[in-house]
Amino acid sequence: MGTRFPSIPIVMKVTIRDVAKAAGVSPSTVSRALNGKGRMRPETRERILRIARELGFRPNPLAKGLATKMNYCIGVGIDARHLPIKRSFYGAVLEAIEEVLDREGYHLVFSVIRNAEAPRCVIEGRVDGVILMGTDVRGELVEKLREKLPLVLVDYHLPGAAAVVTDNFGGAKAAVEHLIGHGHRKIAFVVETLSDPNFKERFEGYRAALEAHGILFDEKLVFEGGRRAESSRFAMEKFFETREMPTAIFGANDHMAIGAIRALKEAGIRVPEDVAVAGFDDGDLAPHVTPPLTSVHVPRGEMGRRAAVLLLDLLRGKLCTVKTDILSITLTIRSSCGCGST
Amino acid sequence: MGTRFPSIPIVMKVTIRDVAKAAGVSPSTVSRALNGKGRMRPETRERILRIARELGFRPNPLAKGLATKMNYCIGVGIDARHLPIKRSFYGAVLEAIEEVLDREGYHLVFSVIRNAEAPRCVIEGRVDGVILMGTDVRGELVEKLREKLPLVLVDYHLPGAAAVVTDNFGGAKAAVEHLIGHGHRKIAFVVETLSDPNFKERFEGYRAALEAHGILFDEKLVFEGGRRAESSRFAMEKFFETREMPTAIFGANDHMAIGAIRALKEAGIRVPEDVAVAGFDDGDLAPHVTPPLTSVHVPRGEMGRRAAVLLLDLLRGKLCTVKTDILSITLTIRSSCGCGST
DNA sequence: GAATGCTAGGAAAACGGGTTCCCATCCTCA
């Protein structure tokens, strides 16, 4: 209804000088009182603080940043590739990061990394540190950023950079051992690609579980099918035609596992009665597919919190060494593996 | 191993004065050349621009903001309640907003609204405008922010504030009419709560569709069950016991629809053969449930883009009136409604 | 009573740009 926004904020800001004038002191004294730096008579400090409060004084963050060379902003970069698939994953991490940063007085600048360039917030120097998610093969980018700013990688590991990752090996091993516990010995491994280090580790976990139970590794049971959900379908078809049909399938992520379930069901094969299935990630879909998917639970919120804390520690110089935080995982058991009622 | 991050960025920044010195002009001239303000000899401008580029000059955004009173930052606030449920929804919107802002030289400050207070980025005056998502009942907060900053609401409508919403009424009407087209006349409506304006509008769409086809509205077919997925289950049970079993169910969102499907299946009722189901949102889960859910598609990316453009228009004073952008929707037809093969 | 040691608090210089005003040019026209 005709309401108009002026292009310049209307709010007449009260500056440190106003406070100084009102308190009959100099701006520097007000600054000291506010930041508790130099020593001063307690009563003076009290009075200044009170007046600042009464006047509703808010230090201008830009001026503050200009003087201190700190922005109190952290950039969080998400790789644009397969964004939709990972959306709920990074969403959960993002919220957790925001929670920590907010509590510590920092702001979160969100940016999607669409090419191999550094996010603009980094280029412009608006952020004090960066958290990167899902920038798998972008080693050069990480390298470039690393020498400019404190940096933490989430769910990805690269030598020389701080990172928060999950125990891919242990998680995969646990899941496969669970399947073995159900009596399966012919367990397939379906994966997007083994060139991804996370998937590689899960693969190692799969192999380790087999080995630990005296099951011979059979490479015909490994299917590397690319990113699309249909690849699981191809995998299944391949299994059908080569008559190498496994009795259980371990998907390197939920996506693969769910694709496998769908393909199996379409072929009239019952899950879990004929073939058991387990996945990795325990994402939003896992409880909702039929049958509900047993999956390795990745603590997404915890990853975000740790990443934020790690970065702040780096920023504040509390941490001197590059550290990799490996989160332990748990197996969320539903019915696709053969447990439970259905 | 042992790499240490100094708490102060190492990068020795090149300032406007450095450029001025290198070009043999004064800082003000460099500023003009860069911002294209005052008139000057083209060759001088060229030379200055070239030198600035060679030196890798980046204007300090803090200094710039301090001088111009602009931050080139936009706050995006997400309501903390039912965050996990809406995660993939707002995630898609967020990415679209970021895309527009980035292209226009703005930054996105992400914050979760956990109480009725304004986000800290607003309080500190770090952002030039705000986009709010999912702050349903927080009228006071919206009111408070509205008088401070340009503001756009996403997926929520409030008098006096600019907003981007979907055509809830039309979408619901289309979905219900689709069910009617399958021959259903006893169609239930399952909703979290009718006090939510979006759901209320979808309810109106449902009623309008019935009315348009001469079907008498029966309030016993409306179930208002609260936010949890189980509420759909309760709804089903209620239908069972009162023998008011519908032949089709329209869920006011996917969550409700999926809950209904699950409850039906558990009761041994086939979907869509015995009871057809349709939902609203067309979220990430919709294609993955069994049977795949027919649902009203909400163009999440488009909502984000429009919200960002709308806000920038407000900021730049291009827009003088508060405007509500109503996006039209489409129905994504899968098999839960009775269409298709299964 | 003067020299010494402290401390509270002030003045001013950054920080890195933008902007305003004013002064040199240079060109044009008389």
Add this chain to the structure above:
DNA sequence: TGAGGATGGGAACCCGTTTTCCTAGCATTC
């Protein structure tokens, strides 16, 4: 050739804080 206007460029100041140095005032001590 001189006046007038147009235009490019420079100095100074502003934005709001922090921070470094410095001074004034007080108490202590010989």
